Amino acid sequence: MIIGNKNFDVKNKTYIMGILNITPDSFSDGGKYNKIDKALLHCEEMISQGADIIDVGGESTRPGHKVITSEEEKKRVIPVIKEIKKRFDIPISIDTYKSTVAKEAIETGADIVNDIWGLKADKDMAEIVKKSGVVCIITHNSSSGVYNNFLNDVIKELNESINIAKNIGISQNKIIIDPGIGFGKSYENNIEITKNINLLVKLGYPVLYAASRKSMIGTALNLPENKRLEGTISTSVWACINGCSFIRVHDVNENKQAVKMIEKILQRI
Numbered sequence: 001m002i003i004g005n006k007n008f009d010v011k012n013k014t015y016i017m018g019i020l021n022i023t024p025d026s027f028s029d030g031g032k033y034n035k036i037d038k039a040l041l042h043c044e045e046m047i048s049q050g051a052d053i054i055d056v057g058g059e060s061t062r063p064g065h066k067v068i069t070s071e072e073e074k075k076r077v078i079p080v081i082k083e084i085k086k087r088f089d090i091p092i093s094i095d096t097y098k099s100t101v102a103k104e105a106i107e108t109g110a111d112i113v114n115d116i117w118g119l120k121a122d123k124d125m126a127e128i129v130k131k132s133g134v135v136c137i138i139t140h141n142s143s144s145g146v147y148n149n150f151l152n153d154v155i156k157e158l159n160e161s162i163n164i165a166k167n168i169g170i171s172q173n174k175i176i177i178d179p180g181i182g183f184g185k186s187y188e189n190n191i192e193i194t195k196n197i198n199l200l201v202k203l204g205y206p207v208l209y210a211a212s213r214k215s216m217i218g219t220a221l222n223l224p225e226n227k228r229l230e231g232t233i234s235t236s237v238w239a240c241i242n243g244c245s246f247i248r249v250h251d252v253n254e255n256k257q258a259v260k261m262i263e264k265i266l267q268r269i
Contacts, residue, residue, distance in 0.1 A: 001135070001173055001206060003112060004091035004111035006091055008206075008245070010245035010246075011245075013245070014240040014244060014245060014247060014259050014262075014263065015052040015053065015245060015247070016050060016052050016053075016246075016247055016249060016252055016255060016259065017051070017052065017208070018043075018047075018051035018053070018249065018250075018252045019055055019057070019212065019248060019249065020039060020043055020046070020054050020057070022058050022076040022077055023057065023058060023059065036079055036080055040080070043084055044087075044088070045252075047090055049252040050252060050256035052090070053090065053091045053092070053246070054084060054090055054092050054093065055095050055112075056077050056084070056092060056093065058072075058074075058075075058076035058095075059076075059096070061183075070098045070101050073101045074100070074101055074104055077096075077101070077105060078104055078108050081105055081110055082109065084109075085108065085109035091112065092110045092112070093112035094106070094113055094114065095114040095116070096113070097115050097116055097117040097121045098121075099122045099124035099128045102115075103132075106128070106132045106134055112134060112135045113125070113128070113129050113136045113137070114136075114137040114139070115136060115139060116139045116141055116183060118139050118140060118141060118158065118164075118180075119136070119138060119161050119165060120141075120161060120164070126165055126168045126170065129165070129174075130170050133174070134174070135174045135175070135176060136170060138158065138162060138176070138177050139177075139178040140161075140178065140180035140183065140184075142183070142185070144184070145185060147189070150193075151196055154193060155199065155200070155203070158177055158200070162203075172205070175205050176205060176206045176207070176208050176245070177200060177205045177206070178207070178208040178209070178210060179194075179197060180193075181210055181214055181216060182216065187216055190214075190216040191216065191220070194211065194235060194238065194239075197238070197244060201242060206245035207239075207246070208247070209235070209246070210247070210248035211232065212232045212249040212250045212255075213226075213228045213229075213250055217231035217232060218231075232251065232255065233251075233255055233258045236259060237258050237259070240258075240262045247259065
């Protein structure tokens with residue numbers, strides 16, 4: 001898979017996506033990097049620790065988050081993407097479900113659109129992705145959180161998003177799928193989809209796993225956001241063993257080292 005000017009061996013390796021939240025209210029690191037100098041310093045730090053992609057987000061998507069306008073979101077993310085592109089040679093993902101934000105981010109240099117609503121929230125998103133030729137991350141989400149058969153429903157609804165992409169002309173080698181840990185799911189749902197992540201891998205698309213510091217880990221271990229590193233690493237190891245191609249994390253160094261060790265054991269590298 002080509003992302004930006006980099007070739008990703010998604011069949012044999014697991015890559016690290018570092019999280020850069022340009023928000024005042026993200027659940028774990030809100031307000032830490034919402035000034036451009038701090039954002040760039042953190043970006044540099046994550047790259048030095050082995051991040052393969054930087055995921056830039058301007059709107060918190062935690063439960064109960066405040067929805068912001070496209071203009072406000074663009075004000076937050078576009079200057080940061082511009083500066084990252086100037087200073088670093090690394091693929092950039094824009095974490096948005098709004099097509100106008102995605103369009104401007106792509107024009108500024110974003111290589112991936114990471115859409116937590118799987119191309120379903122904004123009717124123009126698929127067309128923007130198709131025209132630009134960037135990669136898209138299709139995430140499972142549910143506004144109701146109600147399922148008849150949870151695993152079957154997730155796969156069915158992910159396939160609906162995949163079909164939106166393919167029907168508009170987005171090629172298969174431009175699609176990554178994400179189970180959507182924490183999005184329209186209970187604790188039990190999150191555990192179940194994690195346990196069965198291989199079912200998504202079997203769909204034939206690279207899988208991104210994103211549980212870093214999320215409530216699933218907090219509930220399982222009864223820990224606050226800033227104490228969930230070990231729990232996050234455990235999920236990263238599990239995702240790597242089960243064939244996920246990408247892992248989205250806050251703590252790049254620790255998760256990178258864990259993944260490298262698993263790849264050594266599995267003799268992938």
